[in-house]
Amino acid sequence: MKTEDAIALFASRADMYRQVAQWFFAPLSEEQIDALASQDLRGLAEEDGSPYADGYNDLYRALRLRHTGTRQALAADFTGVFYGATTEGGQTAQPFESLYRCDGGALMGESRGEVYRTLKKARLKVHEGLDLPDDHLSFDAAYEAELCDRAAALLGESDRAGALQVLSEQRAFFEEHIASWFDDFRNRASSMVTTRFYQGILKVTAAFFADEPVLMDDLEKCLSWRRYEE
Numbered sequence: 001m002k003t004e005d006a007i008a009l010f011a012s013r014a015d016m017y018r019q020v021a022q023w024f025f026a027p028l029s030e031e032q033i034d035a036l037a038s039q040d041l042r043g044l045a046e047e048d049g050s051p052y053a054d055g056y057n058d059l060y061r062a063l064r065l066r067h068t069g070t071r072q073a074l075a076a077d078f079t080g081v082f083y084g085a086t087t088e089g090g091q092t093a094q095p096f097e098s099l100y101r102c103d104g105g106a107l108m109g110e111s112r113g114e115v116y117r118t119l120k121k122a123r124l125k126v127h128e129g130l131d132l133p134d135d136h137l138s139f140d141a142a143y144e145a146e147l148c149d150r151a152a153a154l155l156g157e158s159d160r161a162g163a164l165q166v167l168s169e170q171r172a173f174f175e176e177h178i179a180s181w182f183d184d185f186r187n188r189a190s191s192m193v194t195t196r197f198y199q200g201i202l203k204v205t206a207a208f209f210a211d212e213p214v215l216m217d218d219l220e221k222c223l224s225w226r227r228y229e230e
Helices: 003-025 030-037 041-045 053-063 070-082 110-121 137-156 160-177 182-190 196-224
Strands: none
Touching (some): 030 053, 030 070, 070 196, 182 196
């Protein structure tokens, strides 16, 4: 992998993490829905062997016939499931790590403190006025995007050791604070969402997270080599 390819991979991963952060943070606006619909969702859905194809097919089918009531329907589904209005077996499917990793599934658990300390160490914090615990999936994804940016910048300055250190931190955070609970969240949320759109969102996100260990392995090999093709 060439240096410019590694930088491009960090950038594409940052873009995807920011997309995930947007998807799970709040109901999408009309403009955000239009932007997603303008992508070649059909082409992505028809890629043979792609782990993303099934999810993008759901998004394509959900948005190709969108109408004036689409935004409201999606907002109702999002609010019901990801804001916790809908329950199943007494459980909600809010995207907070503490609900899935802490005993009793309570908000503001130990995971929230761990993420808070990680963000503080990185000189990042949740925006003032956002009344959400720090272990929200959107904040996790936004942090990972920031680390992608930092690693790409270091690599652009030929600091492979620095980029490798950031990648190591990113992998550790991913394993501890995303991969450790996302599948449980996805399984619970998939049984509650009522629109094909959010089924697709969950599938695409799951495919990306399943791909991440391989992508990080590839980047680690590139950054660890003393010599690689320029």
